[in-house]
Amino acid sequence: MNGNSTRPQANPPPSGIYVPVPTFFAQESHPSYNPTTPPLDLQTQSAHSLFLVRGGIKGLVLLGSTGEAIFTSDSERTELIASQRKTLDDAGYKDRPIIAGTATQRIDEAVEMIKQSKEAGAEFAMVLGPGYFAPSTGQTGIQKWFEAVADQAVLPVMIYHYPGVTNNLYIAPSTFEKLAAHPNIVGTKLSHGIIDDQTLIAASPKIDHSHFSVFTGLGQNLLPVLAIGGVAAIDGLAGIFPRLVVRLFNLFNESLEKGISKEDMRAMRDLQFRICEGEKLVARWGVVGVKEACARVWGMGGKGGGRLPLAGGFEEGEGEWKKWEGIFSGLRELEERFKAEGKEG
Structure with a gap:
């Protein structure tokens, strides 16, 4: 299968809701502002990280797709990860892991990024599939590529399957069954x-699910994915309303423990509906929408997206936010109500 079959079995990240964190960049008032490559805004980054973990988020995914990993330099990656590890540790959240993303086609480069991420303070690596030659790439090639990365990686590896940014690369459930047997691939x-x-991955009897966890990347699928055996979500809307998504996760697990009632199911469906309403913005606008909402709802960061070509925000301008304003005002009220109840965080 691979050259590392005697390697000790690594453990997956703790179960819970994780956030693919946006990378915040400085605004025009910053003395080193550059319109094409604005510098990191680590102050806002840290404020956002603490906002999330205080809302019950189990850990952070830095430098994934939402984190604009493809627009950051190696030195910025190190600075970002190290700063957020320190922020969490200093605030008493040493138990909240950081998962660092990679988005490269080269095996050696992915391995080096993982090494740098570990040195900066990350505990896991989330590795995006190699999609440049997706139409010509067979399942055997995909399997061997991930195994080669995992063989050499100094952190436990999670497979990031996102066809939308990998030229529609398809990783079959049967390939996941094989990859899940690798001792350093954990989810x-x-x-x-x-x-x-x-379902064919999360409920597969051929996978040891104590060592391979399935996270949905779509909060709008959280309830059905939990029902089929998924662990939780790494979700964009949770970066804006952490308690909302954590509440659904907790309610499912608490009701499963005691026996799910009709009232529990109704409450879970209602929460999933509200999450789906908000996720429509994330699905449509991605990182641009997440940053826009963080700025407008909570005053964190600036409106207008990230680095080029994402700078500029909504193409339709102010009128686009008005389409979402009512939904997000309602979600903010719900988030603040959950905060007042004090069950998460």
Whole structure:
């Protein structure tokens, strides 16, 4: 299978809701501002990280797709990870892991990024599939590519399956069954809505699910994915309303423990509906929408997206936010109500 079959079995990240954190960049008032590559805004980054973990988020995914990993330099990656590890540790959240993303086609480069991420303070690596030659790439090639990375990686590896940013690269459930047997591959983030494939992975009797965790990358699928054996979500809307998504996760697990009642199911469906309403913005606008909402709802960061070509925010301008304003005002009220109840965080 691979050259590392005697390697000790690594453990997956702790179960819970994780956030693919946006990378915040400085605004025009910053003395070193550059319109094409604005510098990191670590003050806002840290404020956002603490906002999330105080809202019950189990850990942070830095430098994934939402984190604009492809627009950051190696030195910025190190600075970002190290700063957030220190922020969490200093605030008493040493138990909240950081998962660092990679987005490269080269095995050696992915391995080096993982090494740098560990040195900066990350505990896990989330590795995006190699999609440049996706139409010509067979399942055997995909399997061997991930195994080669995992063989050499100094952190436990999670497979990041996001066809939307990998030229529609397809990783079959049967390939996941093989990859899950690797001692250094500990889970996956599935950022697609193919529920039957998610079921064939999350419920597969051929996978040891104590060592391989399935996370949905779509909060709008959280309840169905939990029902089929998924662990939780790495979710964009949770970066804006952490308690909302954590509440659904907790309610499912608490009701499963005591026996799910009709009232529990109704409450879970209501929460999933509200999450789906908000996720429509994330699905449409991605990182641009997440940053816009963080700025407008909570005053964190600036409106207008990230680095080019994402700078500029909504193409339709102010009128676009008005389409979402009512939904997000309602979600903010719900988030603040959950905060007042004090069950998360």
